[in-house]
Amino acid sequence: MRATLTIALALAVLPATAFAQEADGDEPSSARSRGIEVQPYIEAAQVVTAELEPGDDVVTYSRIGAGVDAGITGRYSAASVSLRYERRIGYDDAVADTDTFSGVARASVALAGPAVTLEAGGLAARTRVDGNGATSVGDFGGNDDSTSQVYALYAGPAFQTEVGVAQVTGGYQLGYTRVESPDAITLAPGAEPVDVFDESLSQRAAVRAGVAPDTVLPVGLGVGAGWNRQDVSNLDQRIEDRYVRADVTVPVSPTLAVVGGVGYEHVEVSSRDAVRDAAGDPVIGVDGRFVTDSAAPRQIAYETDGLIWDVGVMWRPSRRTSASASIGRRYGSTNYYGSLTYAPTARSALNVSVYTGLTSFGGQVIGALEELGTDFEALRNPITGQLGGCVAATEGNGCALARIGSIRSSVFRSRGVAISYGASAGRTSFGVGAGYDRRSFIAGEDTVLAAANGVVDENWWLSAYAAQQLDRQSQVSLGGSANLSDSGFGDSGQSIGYSLVAAYNREFLERLSGTAAVGLDGVSRENLPDYAGASALVGLRYTF
Incomplete structure (x- = not known):
């Protein structure tokens, strides 16, 4: 966690340094002052949570926190950062004292003008893990042991330049994702334990050279190559993907073009087996995960080339x-891709994405971070202080984090669609996101994960927020999310998680504000008792 905090702080400082370097040029002083907005704060709050079902416990605890929200914009650099540390203090054994760090950051930093940039992002978020492996970003109050921390970081250079009439682009990315083990996951009677993802290291590189239409020929031409590797610590799973391809762009009109490409790709998914005891049963470590047999031979779970x-x-x-x-053919099957970006005004944007890919939980989280724009405002649950699945943004996919989905360790084929819309007008801002994600898991036949091979998990999600400025001193806000998970593992069945929070904020003195909030959250499950809880908060914040 110390490394996570250090790198996340670096993401906050690096864009500011880059902006300062850019501002040393011809930009007037007033423009520089508008380019950096940093708001550190401290706060204290009192929270009461009542369990509505299956029990009726009522607990009270105090919450103190410190954090910073920052937005940085330079001539060629931009970043948004939200970091927060929180200490939860219980009054009895019903609520344990806990420390939590959470944050989200996304930066694009000019290293050599617009030609070379450093792209980076980071996430530290609390999640709740259900018995079928489903998870969603956010801490839902109470004292639920089935919560965990997710950490993710990525960074890498990207470049674009011209070589004669050709445009050359490329980049490299290194990413790391880690999930802490939940203290406990409530399982249906007789259900197999969830093999929770541990950590992964991902690498990706790509390069392309091409000429635009009407430069050399009436059509545009290009050639490129790429490499993607993901190493998952659970059973030493590995995704290795290499490709080369050529593409053509045929203009039909000034606004429409037909594009196509052809190439060669080799994809391999492999892993090792778990350590076995004398009875041949897999050994489970103290963290609840299978112990990898590093001496066992690597086994191919999936391979295709052509x-x-x-x-x-x-x-x-x-x-x-x-x-x-x-439409095309990749990974040995037919695939569909698509995107739509529509920004009718400077303060509103619609984004639609239809995707498919071969990845792991770690790769899914890194991909979600990439989809965030560099200009956003983090949306936090006012009762818990934790991040939600959406950020307030008018660029990028503001609700990309809502589709994190299953936390199982097995790699998978992912297909889905994601839609988000965000807008602000006058004193009102709002956003909504929805999507569907289908995962078909891949595992070696002669490994302990063999039962997961071909199993399908489906996830539907919805997230929304709205805020209204009542006057110069006060604001009301409303946020909610819902997640339906349908797991193909054993008798896991469906679960529906939900959260709804309303808050009122008022500034009493300059820099001193108060918050009152109420919330409802819970999960409805087929094979386990439902859970529902209600919470309320009153608190104060001082912004420096």
């Missing part, structure tokens, strides 16, 4: 609207 192709259209009628749709 021709890949895709064909589609790109449409860009204006600088505020762009869309693409493609």
Whole structure:
């Protein structure tokens, strides 16, 4: 965790340094002052939580916290950062004293003008893990032992330049994801324990050279290559993906083009087995995860190589609207891709993404961070202080973190669609996101994860927020989320998690504000008792 905090703070400081370097040029002093907004704060609050079902316990605890929210914009650099440390203090054994660090950051830092940038992001968030492996970002109050911490970081350079008439682009990315073990996960009677993801290291590199239409020929041409590797600590699982391809762009009109590509790809998924005891049963470590047999031979779980192709259209009628749709063959099957970005005003944006890929839980989290824009405001649950699945943004996919989904360790084929819309007008801001994610897990036949091979998990999610400024001193806000998980593992069945919070904020003195909030959260499950709880908070915040 110390390394996570250090790198997250670096993400906050690095863009500011880059902006300061840029501002040393011809920018006037007033422009520089508008480019950096940093708001450190401290706060204290009192919380009461009442369990509505299956029990009726009522607990009270205090919460103290410190954090910083920052937004930085330079000529070629931009970043948004929200970091927070919190101490929860219970009055009896019903609520344990806990320390929590949470944060989200996304930065694009110019290293050499616009030609070379450093792309980076980070996440530290609390999640609740259900008996079927489903999880969602957020801490839902109470004293639930089935919560865990997720940490993720990524960084890497990206470049774009011209070599003669050709445009050359490329980049490298290194990412790390870790999940702490929950103290306990409530399982259905007779159900197998969830094999919770531990940690992964991901690497990705790509390069492409191409010429635009009407530069050398009436059509655009390009060639490229890429490499993707993910190493998951659970049973030493590994994804190795290499490809080369050529592509062509055929203009149909000034706003419409047909695009296509063909190439070769080799993909391999492999792992090792768990250590076995004298009876042949897999050994489980103190963290509740299978112990990897590092001396066992690596086993191939999935492998494909050969021709890949895709064909589609790109449409860009204006600088505020762009869309693409493609069909192709990759990973040994037919795939569909698409995206839509529509920004009717500078303060509103619609994003739609249809995706497919071969990844792990760690790769899914890193991909969600990448989809966040560099200009956002983190949305935190006012009762718990923790992050939710959405950020307030008018660029990028503001609700990308809502689709984290299953926390199981097995790698998987992922297909899905995600939609988000965010807007602000006058004193009102709001956003909504929804999506569907389908995961087909992949595991070696001769390993302890063999039962997971081919099992499908489906996840539908919805997240929304709204805020209204009542006057110069007060504001009301409302946030909610829902997540339906349908697991194919054993008798796990469906579960529906939900959270709804309303808050009122008022500034009493300059820099001193108060908050009153109420919330309801819970989970409804097929094979386990339902849980529901209500919470209320009153607190004070001082912003420096």
